[in-house]
Amino acid sequence: MRVFSHTCSNTEIVSALGAASCLIGCDDDSDFPVDVVAAIPKLGRDLDLRVDEVIAMRPDLVLTSLTVPGHERIVDAIEAAGIRTLVCDPLSLEDIYGDISRIAEALGIPERGAQLIAEMRAAMPSRANRNGPKVLIEWWPKPVITPTRQAWATDLIELAGGQNPWASIQAKSTPLTDEQVLASPPDVIAMSWCGVKVANYRADVVSRRPGWAAVPAVRNQQIVAISEEFLGRPGPRVVEGYRQLRAAIEATAR
Incomplete structure (x- = not known):
């Protein structure tokens, strides 16, 4: 064929x-x-x-x-x-x-x-935990765009033992204001910027945002880079996205 x-x-x-x-x-x-x-x-x-x-x-x-x-x-x-x-x-x-x-x-x-x-x-065994850490996946940094309910990335967060604070929004993704993030401050922030090579992801772009110093993920240096190859492509390599999310979630307990 x-x-x-x-x-x-x-x-x-x-x-x-x-x-x-x-x-x-x-x-x-x-x-x-x-x-x-x-x-x-x-x-x-x-x-x-x-x-x-x-x-x-x-x-x-x-x-x-x-x-x-x-x-x-x-x-x-x-x-x-x-x-x-x-x-x-x-x-x-x-x-x-x-x-x-x-x-x-x-x-x-x-x-x-x-x-x-x-x-x-x-x-990808289920580590589902209703009390798991809050995870923000960033599809894009400015404005911050995050997956919501109709996104496999939300499924991966939950499967790996985390919570997506914006999972109740019935859409594929949504832009977030600083106020929305500060109202549900994440414990883990995963940079997965679409169309950007992972080598060019920069944690300081996240940490220097106004008011974000109080966000647990920023305060505890739980900002991770997970290539969009693993979180943004709906194929076999989402397994690696799950693994890296799981590692980041486990790190919050240390």
């Missing part, structure tokens, strides 16, 4: 399923596994995907998503060419498992999908 992947998470899912040899191309943001993406053409990112070139490659299947506003027009253009698409738009961790299962089914390897899901579940 000839597969084109339009999102990095889908590229990683196909590879984790042991089907990387099916990939004939991917989007510019796909950067893992390094050896896999280095060997195939990259045809643009997000809304700038060069659809005509994708169609010219004559894929049997295009894996894409609706995680970026406007992706619908990319999907429509590919489907109009008569090419089969599989669209992912996960909100929860269970949705990620569902997408892995659907992709595995489409590739004709459903048993590998079931195995990968079982391995991920086993690697």
